[in-house]
Amino acid sequence: MGRPQQKLISFTIDGRQVQAPENMMLADAAKLGDVEIPVFCYEPKLGQPVGACRMCLVEIEGIPKLQTGCSTPVKDGMVVHTRSERVQAAQHGVVEFLLLNHPLDCPVCDKGGECPLQDITFGWGGGVARTRELKRHFKKPVELSPLIAIDRERCILCYRCARFSQEVSEDHQLVLAERGSHSFISTFDSHPYISHFSGNIIELCPVGALTSIPYRFRARPWDIEGAGTVCTLCPAQCNVTLTVRNERVLRVLARENPAVDDGWLCDKGRFGYQSFHVDQRITQPLIRDGGALRAVPWEIALERAAGLLERARGQACALAGGSASNEEGYLLARLMREALASEAIDTLAAVPPRAAHMLARPQLQAAVADIEHADTVLVLGCELREEAPIIELRVRKGVRRNGVRLLVATPQRSALDAVAGLAVRCAQGGEGELAIALAGALQGAEAQEGAHAGAAERAGVTPADLRALAQALRSGGKDVVVIYGQRLLRTAAAAQALLDIARELKLEADRQEREEGRTCGLLGIPDGVSNARGLLESGLAPGYDPGYRPRQLPDPDAAPDAHAMAAGLAGGKLRLLYLLGADPLRCGLPEDAWQAALDSGAAVIAHADFITETIREHAQVVFPAESYAEKEGTVVHPDGRLQRLRPAIERQGEVRAGWWVIAELARRLDLDFGLLGSERSPGARALEAAGIIAEGLSATRASELLLASVAIYAGIDLEQIGGKGRRWQQSAGAGALPEPPSAPERERAAGTPEPLNAYRPLFDAPEAEYSPALRFLYRRASGRQPAPLRSEQAPGAPAERAGESNGELGARSELVAGLVIRHVAGAGEGREQR
């Protein structure tokens, strides 16, 4: 299908000649001529315009009646007037009607000061109220959910929220109840509006009818500052603006970037900010002293950590996760390799670097924006709603608006099944084998007999399903995007299978073809770690240097990955574990194996923001970790887009930059990165070490060091990354990607534990656990003991035979809804906890 081509036409608006793409809506095209047409209900992100509010009436020559600018496509030679007497009279009338029932309680309304209704009344209204009649009344404020308050008196019935629920998130929960002047926005039977994306309606509402309960009455627009950064709570890496007042994050708003998030946020991203400021957060360095953790000055913690590292030379290993930035990953990898001669480094996502290397070719890489313009999208082995929710919205947009054909192949029932043309089930953990079987089916009978024999049985997919999937892909048009969960790369030969699928479907497209509109390729969603791709590309990967360069190692087992690391720790071969924002007991890694690894008595040094069980029981030294709102650095989106984190607030308590801690440890181990003020005087350096002067400049230097050290990032600097990010595949460094070795992939080393191959639900995260507003979702969605979930997810059990045709995801969602209803009926715990 490809991206549509646009044709420019010329029209006249308020006496100006304006060039605009043909069929663009008049409300948008007017902006190209610096003319503003006021709108309430019009929002292009919500799909087709509805013309509900009538605010955008304009006069078009040749049409006797006034027309709505939001639903009239612009045509060549059109002559439009937006400030004529007739239009002004209509605008005054519309504003008067909208204000007829509006309570005008602006002083107590949270929207006051950033309210389109205020602005438009001021700019286009008549300025005089003539009504003496009583206004319509509702009970207010009412909790639409524990996160959103609804004030129906303020509502102007623009349908934006209902359209979002019906046409964007497609949860179909918000509806208009009653008719005519009695209409009001509601859910069916006043059930709470619980959805992964419910917070977006707060931002969509053009009046103060839908407000955020956690932000309620916290600040007014003139009290606050906006700080743009990137949310690193999941791999979707949405661009956000943090609302800051008195060095506290009070709100998270979307910062629209069509190449990343399309202007939406999930509820974890929108409400998880509260965890930055809770008392439970670690804000001081801690060391273990007589069995318990004790707060100590930085100097002592650094000394202790350096001593532990020194003693574990050659026997240390490191795991990174959470929101670790590229800089931290790069420095940690060098610290482990150069100062400690240890090769055991990996991320919690445990993406096999060799497989990632094979799939990293720029010609094969689909970008997020390609999803909506593809002919067919295959979602293979990942639950986008839980793993990268905003990408799910992009898939839904493609299906709904552009007729993308969606194929889903997952172990559990997926939230996308309802809109999929074909949904295929495989066994739990069988995604990799499914990819192999699918490659075989696409290559034809010969391959199915050969290397791919038995894959379908191991994948637990029925032959009929496999045939249907292969047929749908083969007839799926020119542009196919395969979104795969990177968990499946843990299966040997799965990466090769994906390459085979790409070759059979001709998914390769070079830069030229992509610019001409081809939208195809592969997009891998990392397992739980937001910046997994960036960490891998920065060299934090077993046996790989920055930029996918394989290391020359004498023995392939010399660089254990996250799985082998657990075995090494448990067996006593490794004696120190360095955790960079990672908790191996709370991710997709096998819990039993890691419990044994931690119980082995290995020393643990951790950068952590909360005291989890791992930290409380096992950590020797704990450095307080930054939240993403405090962090400066770069991260990489799953499609290869480098994005920049900018600090929005000052670090809480004694928290210091992660890269500074690693560089400081390296200095104590006689490794100099040239970051710690070597250009500064000794006095300035002492002040910097004492935290008296900022090391902000050096944070930029850490980024520069990273960008200079990773060959594939050549030609990209911080300026270019800017606010919107930049994909390395589209810059000069793309050619520097080394050819992947042709040797076959190694089977998993004997004795390493089997990976769990199950995703963790979105709200099963510390941000949900520690944010008072989100806690109700945390407990319900996962629970502290995910044990029962695991026994159901026995690897290798075919889905059909295990009686999962109805799927456990569906069952769990119902449970969530049931519990939440009871919770809300019990007088809103969420609000008391604010």
Added chain:
Amino acid sequence: MAEAQLPVSVWSPGEDVVEVRRAPAPGAARSFTRAFLETLRGLKTTFARVIEGPVTIQYPEEKVPVYPRFRGRHRLHRFEESGLEKCVGCSLCAAACPADCIRVVAAENTPEHRVSAGERYAAVYEINLSRCIFCGYCEVACPFDAITMGHDYELSDYDRSDLIFTKEMLLAEPLERTPLRREDE
């Protein structure tokens, strides 16, 4: 492009020339008048005031009454019947303040703890009077007439931090009333 030669206009004073007329050189009689008679003429005003008596106001025992619209220290108000605060914590005063000396932190009323008449109330309301320029914009901005400029002008203190007036101080009646100027004064 070569620069075009512009015609140079020469300014000529023409009719603007005014001849300055100077006084004739002072003689003896004229000097005498200047030194004594003119001085006496001025002193006439001085001596005329003597009979009016002293006008010094013995501050602080005695205070100058102020006009009703005098802009002194702010006051916050309550509703007389219900005793609820008029202020709903909307922060419009803080937005209007050119000296940026007002800080408002709002909170939500609950049925058990009702402070103001609206949904929200000012949990913190502070005016830094050492910064205030007494322009009265806050009073104009207030949609509920909750803040007005009072008549008190005695605001000196020994400590700057004591000049940050809290909500309780602004709501309380002033200890000593400033005299108001009567209609005939």
